[in-house]
Amino acid sequence: MATSPWRELLQQAMQSHKHLKHSTHLQLATVRPDGRPANRTLIFRGFVEGSDKLQFTTDSRTHKICYHFTNSWEQFRIHGTLDLIGHADYESARKSLREKAWFDSSPRARAAFAAPHPGHPKGSEPSEGNLQVDPNQGPLDTFCVLTLDPEEIDYYHAKDAVRILFKSSTTEIGHKVWSQQELNP
């Protein structure tokens, strides 16, 4: 697969900020069912193998139904379509993507999916005691993988005052192609 033109820019930026603790943190903006916006911080888990899709993990109990997405991380604003892979997803490739992401997580990260319901009043549920997840146990039901398929990337380099808009379109034979245009910053 040919590398998308924006991907190299993103990877370079991440590489040069690697020494910063929060370089993989980004903000995901979505629209809630009631029409109000929501924003939360996620950790970028890399690209889905063989694709341009960005991968995240999330707890199904904190997830809202999302339609589109914009991400403002450093100077990249990424618009695209979100796809949520949960425990009731039996399609083989999606199922194994979710299992791989689970076993790639640390024991501490896995334990969070057995914790009391996020956002509920503290102490409103019976305590489960020490939260331990058997290292051989597969993904808990609350564990989800979220992927983002980018459609548009608004790249802005503040220092050089350069702004480039990358847009994807689909050819007649179904290939995704990227065009780019320089904009006023």
Place this chain on the structure above:
Amino acid sequence: MATSPWRELLQQAMQSHKHLKHSTHLQLATVRPDGRPANRTLIFRGFVEGSDKLQFTTDSRTHKICYHFTNSWEQFRIHGTLDLIGHADYESARKSLREKAWFDSSPRARAAFAAPHPGHPKGSEPSEGNLQVDPNQGPLDTFCVLTLDPEEIDYYHAKDAVRILFKSSTTEIGHKVWSQQELNP
């Protein structure tokens, strides 16, 4: 005016990150007229005097109509109502807030409001040559002040696993009061 309970937490967090270049940068998520979310980075310009409103400046040419807002900065997610103060705003207090914000801006920041239309294709407009704004000139028409009146603050301290939800309500005599509740992180 009594200090709102979340404001001290925010100010402490900003104080302890003062040495970081981007400590005043935050992400503003809004919903566009077509229902898609938008996210952009803004610089926090402090509180509007005598109020809990957060203040920003923005170019009217980049601004989208906004209804509500969520901000994810460090561990603070702030929901509230946005108010845009533009050049056609003649109400005295709003007019002087905008003028004060303009003269508080650096010459370089002011010049940006005379630059070619942000987001238009580069070179699509006749160049204005060297962008200089007369230091005595008042706000350009493109200059706007944006304020956010917080209604809900979702505070999360990752290290201590503490999450507190602050909610405002209005009393019978029109006073804004804050309540708070500890949530599961």
